[in-house]
Amino acid sequence: xxxxxxxxxxxxxxxxxxxxxxxxxxxxxxxxxxxxxxxxxxxxxxxxxxxxxxxxxxxxxxxxxxxxxxxxxxxxxxxxxxxxxxxxxxxxxxxxxxxxxxxxxxxxxxxxxxxxxxxxxxxxxxxxxxxxxxxxxxxxxxxxxxxxxxxxxxxxxxxxxxxxxxxxxxxxxxxxxxxxxxxxxxxxxxxxxxxxxxxxxxxxxxxxxxxxxxxxxxxxxxx
Numbered sequence: 585x586x587x588x589x590x591x592x593x594x595x596x597x598x599x600x601x602x603x604x605x606x607x608x609x610x611x612x613x614x615x616x617x618x619x620x621x622x623x624x625x626x627x628x629x630x631x632x633x634x635x636x637x638x639x640x641x642x643x644x645x646x647x648x649x650x651x652x653x654x655x656x657x658x659x660x661x662x663x664x665x666x667x668x669x670x671x672x673x674x675x676x677x678x679x680x681x682x683x684x685x686x687x688x689x690x691x692x693x694x695x696x697x698x699x700x701x702x703x704x705x706x707x708x709x710x711x712x713x714x715x716x717x718x719x720x721x722x723x724x725x726x727x728x729x730x731x732x733x734x735x736x737x738x739x740x741x742x743x744x745x746x747x748x749x750x751x752x753x754x755x756x757x758x759x760x761x762x763x764x765x766x767x768x769x770x771x772x773x774x775x776x777x778x779x780x781x782x783x784x785x786x787x788x789x790x791x792x793x794x795x796x797x798x799x800x801x802x803x804x805x806x807x
Contacts, residue, residue, distance in 0.1 A: 595630075597620075597622070597630050598630060598633075598634060600620050601616065601620065601627075601630060601631065601634065601640075601657075602634070602639065602640075602659065602663060602666065604616060604619055604620060605640070605657060605658055605659050606659060606663075606667075606733060606749055606750070606791070607735060607747075607749055607790070607791075608790055608791070609658060609786060609790040609791035610643075610645075610656045610657065610658035611656065611657060611658075612645075612654050612655060612656050612657070613627050613628045613631060613655070613657070616631070616657070631657045634657075635657070635660075637662075638660055638662040639659065639660055639662055639663045639666075640657050640658065640659060640660055640663070641657070641658060641659075641660040642655055642656065642657055643655075643656055643658065644656070667731070667733060667750045667752075668731040668752050672755040672756070675753075675755075675756055676755065676756065676759060679691040679694060679695075679756070679759075679760065682694055691760055692760065692762050692763070692766075695756075695760060695762075695763045695766055696766055699763075699766045699767055699769075699770040700770070702730075702770060703770045703773060703774060706723065706726050706774060707774060709722060709726060710722050710723060710774055710775075716744070716775065716777065716798060717738060717744055719774075719775055719776075720736070720744055720746065720775055720798050721736050723746075723771065723774055723775065724736050724746045730752065731750075731751070731752035732748055732750060732751050732752065733748070733749045733750035733751075734746050734747055734748040734749065734750075735747045735749075742797075743797065743798060743799075744797075744798045745795050745796060745797045745798065746795070746796040746798075747793050747794075747795055748793055748794040748795070748796065749791060749793050751794070753767075764781070768781050768796075771796065775798060777798060777799050778799035779796050779797065779798055779799065780796070780797040780799065781794060781795070781796055781797075782794070782795040782797065
């Protein structure tokens with residue numbers, strides 16, 4: 585999920601590159617070309633332009649076998665500004681002010697109200713979903729409109745999960761970790777099933793992310 589209007593202001597190819605690198609954590613030009621289509625030289629030119637603009641950076645990944653290091657591209661720190669933040673400084677200041685005025689439990693009560701309002705706003709939108717997969721996919725799309733950046737994944741062995749790579753409330757969660765459970769409870773109530781949240785550390789396999797694993801699948805039972 586990019587900042588509103590971002591997609592309309594830049595080249596579509598650039599958006600797709602930034603999108604893919606956000607999810608993968610870093611890729612060489614041949615793999616980007618395979619995933620997104622287009623020629624090697626055309627993809628390399630776009631990546632190099634984004635490097636000059638400061639949104640990407642290059643690094644060399646030593647090969648495990650004999651050969652020259654592979655040139656990789658990944659998001660630079662400047663690209664963080666592309667993804668929306670929920671007015672982090674203001675949000676934290678308001679929560680701390682609430683604590684000072686109304687006591688230690690005030691921030692959690694405010695966050696509880698926030699997620700409760702989201703739940704009631706989203707519940708009618710999910711009511712017509714005919715399966716858990718459809719419901720969870722709709723929920724992921726609604727969260728994306730709030731600034732999250734995620735991908736839905738499904739396979740027979742592992743079931744359905746939402747892989748989240750960005751959350752605009754990340755800084756708020758760091759100060760008020762109880763809000764993580766409030767959001768998770770909201771998701772479970774909307775889906776009508778258990779959701780397991782797992783923190784995936786970044787590494788060679790990709791960037792750090794949060795996985796939300798949906799416990800059950802199948803056609804709605806009307807509940």
